Amino acid sequence: MQLENTAALVTGGASGLGAATAKALAEGGARVFALDLKEGIDKAPEVPGVTYVPADVTDPEQVGAAVATAAGSGVPLRTVVNCAGIGPSARILGRKGVHDLALYAKVIQINLVGTFNVLALASEAIAATEADENGQRGVIVNTASIAAYDGQVGQAAYASSKGGVVGLTLPAARDLAQYGIRVCTIAPGIVETPMLATVSEEFRASLAEGVPFPRRLARPEEYARLALAIVDHDYLNGETIRMDGALRMAPR
Numbered sequence: 001m002q003l004e005n006t007a008a009l010v011t012g013g014a015s016g017l018g019a020a021t022a023k024a025l026a027e028g029g030a031r032v033f034a035l036d037l038k039e040g041i042d043k044a045p046e047v048p049g050v051t052y053v054p055a056d057v058t059d060p061e062q063v064g065a066a067v068a069t070a071a072g073s074g075v076p077l078r079t080v081v082n083c084a085g086i087g088p089s090a091r092i093l094g095r096k097g098v099h100d101l102a103l104y105a106k107v108i109q110i111n112l113v114g115t116f117n118v119l120a121l122a123s124e125a126i127a128a129t130e131a132d133e134n135g136q137r138g139v140i141v142n143t144a145s146i147a148a149y150d151g152q153v154g155q156a157a158y159a160s161s162k163g164g165v166v167g168l169t170l171p172a173a174r175d176l177a178q179y180g181i182r183v184c185t186i187a188p189g190i191v192e193t194p195m196l197a198t199v200s201e202e203f204r205a206s207l208a209e210g211v212p213f214p215r216r217l218a219r220p221e222e223y224a225r226l227a228l229a230i231v232d233h234d235y236l237n238g239e240t241i242r243m244d245g246a247l248r249m250a251p252r
């Protein structure tokens, strides 16, 4: 699918994978709307071709307004990339007691329900556009994690949320096929983003050591390149693609 003269919506677009994807989509010719929390946007740099729209992915009204902004930009909304997410860590039974249920629910709410909320509301706007010459109207790319398959100690909530995103991918592609909308998911390994900012250099190096090849962490631009490849490749649909240098996470 072509990006020129189309609009794209990227959630979590103010940081990390979302920011890299927003920039790459803009460079590819799309008019990009980067959805993020207001506090995220306040810290984000200005990027040519990228307009920030404040919204919480869990809020249907705010997401509806952001989708309307992207869909009303004068060119058809064709691309959605769901990158907004959080990754707190807590054991089911830890030193401080049992896993906080509210924390578990919050991770599911943002990573899974938020992804579904954006996917559903954006698909309505995309379905209302004129199809291209191939009968295609749009592409939605979600972000899971290899934690969906190899969740580590402390990742019960995070891995559950990302497993949900993997499970959502095929039925979403099937539901939206009649509108000419494709749905794929990327499951990244460990990517060098602000989400990793809290870990020490030493721990970062040990993470890189565990990756078979390339023996380093992934770069946000590599995620962006895969997202754009999915948009470009009309026959990719209903699939979750690992981007992890053959990394399989150990229990801890």
Ligand SMILES: NC(=O)c1ccc[n+]([C@@H]2O[C@H](COP(=O)([O-])OP(=O)(O)OC[C@H]3O[C@@H](n4cnc5c(N)ncnc54)[C@H](O)[C@@H]3O)[C@@H](O)[C@H]2O)c1
Residues within 6 Å of the ligand: 011, 012, 013, 014, 015, 016, 017, 018, 035, 036, 037, 040, 055, 056, 057, 058, 083, 084, 085, 086, 087, 110, 111, 114, 143, 144, 145, 146, 187, 188, 189, 190, 191, 192, 193, 194, 195, 196
């Ligand atoms: N960095 C990694 O190693 C890695 C690996 C696998 C998967 N992922 C996933 O990739 C996605 C992006 O991660 P990242 O590393 O770029 O993180 P990041 O923290 O740099 O960016 C996430 C962005 O999401 C935004 N966000 C959080 N909650 C939101 C909400 N309720 N509404 C709107 N925006 C919200 C944040 O403000 C932030 O700008 C996440 O879903 C994460 O789980 C990251």
